Amino acid sequence: MTDLDSTGNTGELKRITRFFNHKKSKYVFIVLDDERILDYIITTIQVEQEKKGKKILKLRLNLNNEENKFSVYYQVKEYLEHTGGRDIDGLIVTGMNTLIYTEPRLTIDLLNRSRDAFERFGLPIAFILNTDNLRKLIHGAPDFYQLRETSSFHI
DSSP, rough: OOOOOOSSSSHHHHHHOOOOOOOEEEEEEEEOOOOHHHHHHHHHHHHHHHHHOOOEEEEEEOOOOOOTTTTTHHHHHHHHHHHTTTGGEEEEEEEEEHHHHSSSHHHHHHHTTGGGGOOOOOOOOEEEEEHHHHHHHHOOOOHHHHTTSSOOOOO
């Protein structure tokens, strides 16, 4: 794995990559305030897992899904149904910042109410969001936040 920068984020990237080693129901937050390196982070994780024969997909949440646009759970569910979710070993979810900034109360409330439902997917999921939205999530969806697999990864 190549160096991300001189701040020690390479170790954090290795920890994130290890999060995807076992295909089991769990989720974690990757806190990233500089979206310019988002594609690099995701590609690095995917390449490292591909070396182990694992397939990690990326889902970008969006506001185009009129029926469930603020439900992270339903967007993940629809994506996995559409892509054949049984054939993948993990999922990285981006775009959560947009949903929270557009409709914070509803998005966070729906996350909190769907917290147990993410187990149904049977795979590790990493949600990428920024520090500001992580704080909102901790305060607005404490049950969802507490069920994460490990402490958040900060890059």
